[in-house]
Amino acid sequence: MADCRLYLITPPTLDPQAFAPTLAAALDAGDVACVQLRLKDASDDAVRRAVEVLRPVVQSRDVALILNDRPDLAAATGCDGVHVGQDDMPFRDARRVMGKDAIVGVTCHDSRHLAMVAGEEGADYVAFGAFFPTSTKEPKAKAEPELLTWWQEMMEVPCVAIGGITVDNAAVLVDAGADFLAVCGGVWNHPDGPAAAVKAFNALMAR
Numbered sequence: 001m002a003d004c005r006l007y008l009i010t011p012p013t014l015d016p017q018a019f020a021p022t023l024a025a026a027l028d029a030g031d032v033a034c035v036q037l038r039l040k041d042a043s044d045d046a047v048r049r050a051v052e053v054l055r056p057v058v059q060s061r062d063v064a065l066i067l068n069d070r071p072d073l074a075a076a077t078g079c080d081g082v083h084v085g086q087d088d089m090p091f092r093d094a095r096r097v098m099g100k101d102a103i104v105g106v107t108c109h110d111s112r113h114l115a116m117v118a119g120e121e122g123a124d125y126v127a128f129g130a131f132f133p134t135s136t137k138e139p140k141a142k143a144e145p146e147l148l149t150w151w152q153e154m155m156e157v158p159c160v161a162i163g164g165i166t167v168d169n170a171a172v173l174v175d176a177g178a179d180f181l182a183v184c185g186g187v188w189n190h191p192d193g194p195a196a197a198v199k200a201f202n203a204l205m206a207r
Ligand SMILES: Cc1ncc(COP(=O)(O)OP(=O)(O)O)c(N)n1
Pocket: 036, 038, 040, 068, 069, 083, 084, 085, 086, 087, 088, 105, 106, 107, 127, 128, 129, 137, 160, 162, 182
């Protein structure tokens, strides 16, 4: 197993039934550690429906399903974990809602301090970004690859790199020590399709 693994982020909007076979094909193309369902501005019902349809696709392949932003919905719908940002539910509350065995990850932007706090509080991973320009969201910070190297040398808690990562720019983050690359557009918008993107990411992680 490669030292660095792929962490898929779903497209910003999706029709669960239509997206399910696309997701299945991407997951069947190679190694993916987890899938984050990230549906900003979707209603609770829409998120519940998406989890209902996509959870079996993900979990039947031994891939973890992480829900963005919403520990309450993640716990209620059988997700394996949740990702919380600095403006979402605080980590300690998220942990309480999710339980000790669930995955809880925390956005730390480009901040060593935020990451150390999250690590000390018991986060399962810390996420740094954005490393590259992205059209998926307006990032709050710009992170440099050296941050990943510093974290790796100091800490045991895994680190996730996120923001504008593509097959063409990912190598520097793998080499810098990222444990996971969180990718949305770089997979779903790959010119040869998501399955080809997963294969290409796997290949550069195995160099
Ligand atoms: C793996 C991962 N890292 C960072 C984020 C960003 O979270 P947040 O800052 O809360 O922003 P939104 O994604 O909620 O817009 C993430 N979702 N996943």
